Amino acid sequence: MWARIVKWYRTWEQEQLAVMRNPGLAKQAPAGYRRYVACKLAALSANERDELYRFSTTTRGSQLWLALLKLCVILSAVGLLVKLAFLPDMHWWRAVVVANVIGVALAASLLGVWFNYRKIAHAKGRALVKMVGLGVIGGVYGGIVATLVKGEPLQAVLETLPRTIAIVTIAATVLVAAPLILVATLRNRHYQALATQLQRDAEQARLARELSETQLRLLRAQIEPHFLFNTLGAVQQLAEDKAPRAAELTAHLIDFLRASMSDMRCEQVSLATEFGLVESYLAVMQIRMGERLRVRIDLPPALAATPIPSMLVLTLAENAIKHGIEPSLRGGEITVTAHADADHIRIAVHDSGVGMSDTPGSGTGLENVRHRLRLAYGDDAILALSEAEPGLLAEILIPRKEAQ
């Protein structure tokens, strides 16, 4: 018999521990009380389950019984003290039993609240009504039994009823419900602060990761082998012809490489730096493409120091070449400008090439630009593309306050 009880207890304990680790197992528990308890466990938050698991695995077996024994000894002592101090008429063993029953019940509820604070903290009113209601029912029941035992008429119960209810309500509220709800609320507040902190940490880690990913993407995207090899080929041809433009093209290429390598490591650069990078890139392309490409760049001196996420304007200029001018039979003109109004700074890259319909695969570069704008300005910055008859107009709009 004893062995069977122990076996039953062990199985159930293992089952509950398993559910705490993996709530999905709850559905596999045998139907009935075990399934009911397992489902309740599974309904706890991950954090609650974790704490409960840790508690259950450290406090089990002989340790659990020892703790319980200690609790009973303390409770018995308290009961005796209360009897000696306030209730001299009570039998001492009765005082001990009552103190133990009340104490263990309180400790059990405290444990429940400790690990399931969320539910109680979210429905304080209901918890209060439940606890006080149960207390009142118990009190009334006790009153009736006492009356019957003493052989008094039931009438007497009715007379003392209001008093019983008042006492039990006050006692249950002050001694049981209030401390339990207070514990639940404090625990819940602590847990929520922890959860918020964790969420904030995760968000920050995600942003940091995105930033470094963006930088990696930039790194990969910038020194495009096509660009490098074609430019070197052009330099070689000019050099062989002994054309003075060989030195010029090399100088522009060096400017471009140096600027893009240092800019790639900065999240933000000044508009003057960014426009300088774009200028050397377009100068290289102009020499390579000859009369197929014309370039105009205009940056008002007042905006030169404005900070902007690095490489954004360059990406737009590269797109204009790759998807606007290069596919166009007649080539075209690229215009890069910036101007400010009261609230915004508008940077525009216009190409008179083939326009929107003929620009496949331009997605990744632009997606990158949008992403960087979002990282830097949230929802306050815009990248807008529009047909420009002829060609395509790409505009970046950033808030002025943020930018200065």
Next chain:
Amino acid sequence: MTVTLLVAEDEPLMRARLTDMLARAWPEAQVVAAVDNGLDAWDAYLEHAPRVVFLDIRMPGLTGLEVAERIGRQAHVVFVTAYDQYAVDAFDAGAVDYLLKPIQPGRLDKALARLREKLDARPDDLRETIRQVKAASPAPARDKLKWLKASVGKQIRLIDVNDVLFFQADSKYTRVVLDGSEALVRIPLKDLLGGLDADKFWQIHRGTVVKVTAIRAAERVDAERMQVLLRGSSEVLPVSRSFTHLFRE
């Protein structure tokens, strides 16, 4: 006999470089045309019928791959690219000739030696390799033409491309022939080609593109020449030698 060459490369300096290097490395060959886009490359091919064409892969108008597709097995093709890793792998796998930019003299000599060896053989079939490369790279999905604007007197007429029986080059214009009427469009035929669906419209001559469903029959004129008879028009269109393969069984 001089070997005729065609060079198509959109950047002027790279075009000059390839032409110069070819002149030096292959004196008995002659570059008959050097063009800067795919449409001109195809047109120059039809005009000069060169034996070897050097095609940059990235070009406006038509890509080098598209031009090679049109040329088929009628000329030796050498692709030129700066960096298209997938294409290069496919070319290696299919033993297709290619040059990497910037072109280095040693590599060019090797490629030319290989080319000279097979010059008299029938050019390789590149279709499978081209298909692979096109499938792997985001090819410019050029919008197909839907409407043509033609001026008829003072009016601008809108013509549905699918109503056209055939297009005929007329110097800078294109003559557009429909069932029962015709019009002139201010775009040269070679520039229209890129916008026409090559499966629906067949080029049968340097100056003629005909809708496949409008062809009633093709007939042999003599050992070399063919002509096409149409539905909806009594005109008879000559098929030039480069295109007779379209009608061979």
